[in-house]
Amino acid sequence: EVQLVESGGGLVQPGRSMKLSCAASGFTFSNYGMAWVRQAPTKGLEWVATISYDGSSTYYRDSVKGRFTISRDNAKSTLYLQMNSLRSEDTATYYCTRDHGILSYFDYWGQGVMVTVSS
Amino acid sequence: DIQMTQSPASLSASLGETVTIECRASEDIYNGLAWYQQKPGKSPQLLIYNANSLHTGVPSRFSGSGSGTQYSLKINSLQSEDVASYFCQQYYDYPTFGSGTKLEIK
Numbered sequence: 241e242v243q244l245v246e247s248g249g250g251l252v253q254p255g256r257s258m259k260l261s262c263a264a265s266g267f268t269f270s271n272y273g274m275a276w277v278r279q280a281p282t283k284g285l286e287w288v289a290t291i292s293y294d295g296s297s298t299y300y301r302d303s304v305k306g307r308f309t310i311s312r313d314n315a316k317s318t319l320y321l322q323m324n325s326l327r328s329e330d331t332a333t334y335y336c337t338r339d340h341g342i343l344s345y346f347d348y349w350g351q352g353v354m355v356t357v358s359s
Numbered sequence: 360d361i362q363m364t365q366s367p368a369s370l371s372a373s374l375g376e377t378v379t380i381e382c383r384a385s386e387d388i389y390n391g392l393a394w395y396q397q398k399p400g401k402s403p404q405l406l407i408y409n410a411n412s413l414h415t416g417v418p419s420r421f422s423g424s425g426s427g428t429q430y431s432l433k434i435n436s437l438q439s440e441d442v443a444s445y446f447c448q449q450y451y452d453y454p455t456f457g458s459g460t461k462l463e464i465k
Binding site for chain 2 (some may be wrong): 275277284285286287290299301335340343344345346347348349350351352
């Protein structure tokens with residue numbers, strides 16, 4: 241059974257940093273691209289970033305480029321999202337997802353982790 | 360960015376009814392479209408990919424169709440467990456989502 245378990249969320253002040261982690265199991269992690277998708281409170285879904293199966297390629301939405309970094313450790317089957325210079329508009333539930341290809345559809349989702357950016 | 364316009368924003372239907380949700384892309388997305396179901400307080404789950412392919416384990420009362428810029432999700436024989444929000448997503452270009460449809464039982 242595919243499982244994606246996020247951790248690392250919470251309350252953070254504007255301008256500060258936070259790192260999210262996602263532990264994957266139930267599939268060969270190193271064979272799949274992975275992505276982060278977020279959802280602001282009572283809002284829709286927004287793709288954030290994608291990383292290729294081997295970490296050699298990364299893609300970001302414009303609003304997080306230069307501030308967020310997606311990375312992975314295939315030996316630990318773990319995906320990361322380093323978020324710097326956080327803004328109030330980054331407040332959202334962040335979902336770890338398995339990308340079926342690269343920049344494709346998301347066939348499995350974690351339970352999500354809440355990030356609140358507020359002073 | 361490719362914009363996805365989803366309608367209706369909300370929908371109320373009776374048990375056993377058939378409902379249809381639509382998504383229109385701002386340009387041709389060549390069937391690069393997925394549908395997700397998000398139940399209250401839960402994470403989204405994939406229903407349909409490639410516009411009309413059913414994801415593993417999804418009941419056959421869900422179906423997808425469309426081409427070009429116009430796509431739809433149909434739910435036959437509405438069940439109480441279908442109460443959820445539904446989102447479309449295109450992946451012909453950098454992924455973008457529709458704004459969602461909230462489905463309730465009348």
